[in-house]
Amino acid sequence: MSYVFGPVPSRRLGFSLGIDLVPKKVCSLDCIYCQVGPTTKKTITRKEYIPLNPVVEELKKWAYEGGEADVVTMSGNGEPTLNSKIGELLIQIKDITDLPTVVITNGTLLYRDEVRKDLLNADIVLPSLDAVTPNVFRAINRPHRSLDINKIIEGLIKFRDQFRGKYFLEILFCKGINDTERELEALYHAIEKIDPDEIHLNTVVRPPQNKRALPLTMEELERIAKRFGKKTKIIAHFDKEHLSTALQDFEKRVLDYLDRRPATPEDLCLVFGVTNDKLMNFMDKLKDEGKVVERVYDKKLYFQIRE
Numbered sequence: 001m002s003y004v005f006g007p008v009p010s011r012r013l014g015f016s017l018g019i020d021l022v023p024k025k026v027c028s029l030d031c032i033y034c035q036v037g038p039t040t041k042k043t044i045t046r047k048e049y050i051p052l053n054p055v056v057e058e059l060k061k062w063a064y065e066g067g068e069a070d071v072v073t074m075s076g077n078g079e080p081t082l083n084s085k086i087g088e089l090l091i092q093i094k095d096i097t098d099l100p101t102v103v104i105t106n107g108t109l110l111y112r113d114e115v116r117k118d119l120l121n122a123d124i125v126l127p128s129l130d131a132v133t134p135n136v137f138r139a140i141n142r143p144h145r146s147l148d149i150n151k152i153i154e155g156l157i158k159f160r161d162q163f164r165g166k167y168f169l170e171i172l173f174c175k176g177i178n179d180t181e182r183e184l185e186a187l188y189h190a191i192e193k194i195d196p197d198e199i200h201l202n203t204v205v206r207p208p209q210n211k212r213a214l215p216l217t218m219e220e221l222e223r224i225a226k227r228f229g230k231k232t233k234i235i236a237h238f239d240k241e242h243l244s245t246a247l248q249d250f251e252k253r254v255l256d257y258l259d260r261r262p263a264t265p266e267d268l269c270l271v272f273g274v275t276n277d278k279l280m281n282f283m284d285k286l287k288d289e290g291k292v293v294e295r296v297y298d299k300k301l302y303f304q305i306r307e
């Protein structure tokens with residue numbers, strides 16, 4: 001079983017070595033736009049869903065073999081802060097590599113003292129906040145029944161007071177759901193209190209699990225960015241030009257990548273450092289073998305694993 005994957009290109013972090021800390025798909029939310037798929041275990045119970053030792057051993061092996069990346073990121077198949085060993089892992093990673101550690105979290109558990117304490121060991125924390133009013137929170141994030149959006153926002157504010165690393169708040173917009181005048185105003189006031197270093201605006205850019213998850217246009221995102229102020233960035237397309245590590249075992253890596261998310265040919269060329277011709281020949285082979293299928297979404301071609 002492999003818990004360490006990548007490095008994969010990230011629009012914000014460069015090349016990111018990923019670590020899965022929960023199995024697919026354990027999460028406190030079931031967001032309508034989730035690329036991983038429907039939440040099969042919706043929970044707020046923390047435990048060692050994936051054991052710490054094999055993760056540490058895999059990381060040591062990767063570092064020993066000269067692996068290169070820009071950051072090490074806890075993200076993957078669900079909500080990483082549900083793993084009760086995340087704090088310990090963040091400390092142990094520092095004995096293995098000097099790379100900055102990143103936690104991408106839905107932020108729902110930051111109201112708990114022990115979760116905030118664990119994440120103080122990270123260098124960069126990227127929580128999400130898509131909604132502020134309870135109805136919209138339920139509509140877009142479909143939370144565990146015991147989660148309270150006001151408590152979640154309080155947790156995000158408390159963590160800001162304690163954390164000295166970089167703190168970037170992401171908001172993902174779905175058309176007609178969390179982009180109403182009322183919600184934008186509520187988000188604006190919540191962001192003022194949370195006071196992140198940056199606000200990252202995103203929208204649905206890959207095929208989502210739910211047809212209600214529709215994207216905003218770039219113009220709409222730009223209007224919101226202007227309103228939210230100068231710390232706001234629209235997460236642009238990934239544009240780093242080459243992969244910083246040699247990737248071998250091409251088929252396995254492509255299939256591993258597509259198992260986590262659908263990808264365009266451009267994404268795959270970028271990740272694996274190959275020309276479009278070479279990639280498309282290879283994808284024809286995988287299609288013939290019944291391993292991947294094509295899908296068109298928002299006029300773009302995507303490859304995904306055949307279910």
Ligand code: SF4
Binds near residue numbers: 031034035036077106
């Ligand atoms: S929090 Fe992340 S992993 Fe969980 S459902 Fe939402 S998008 Fe998916």
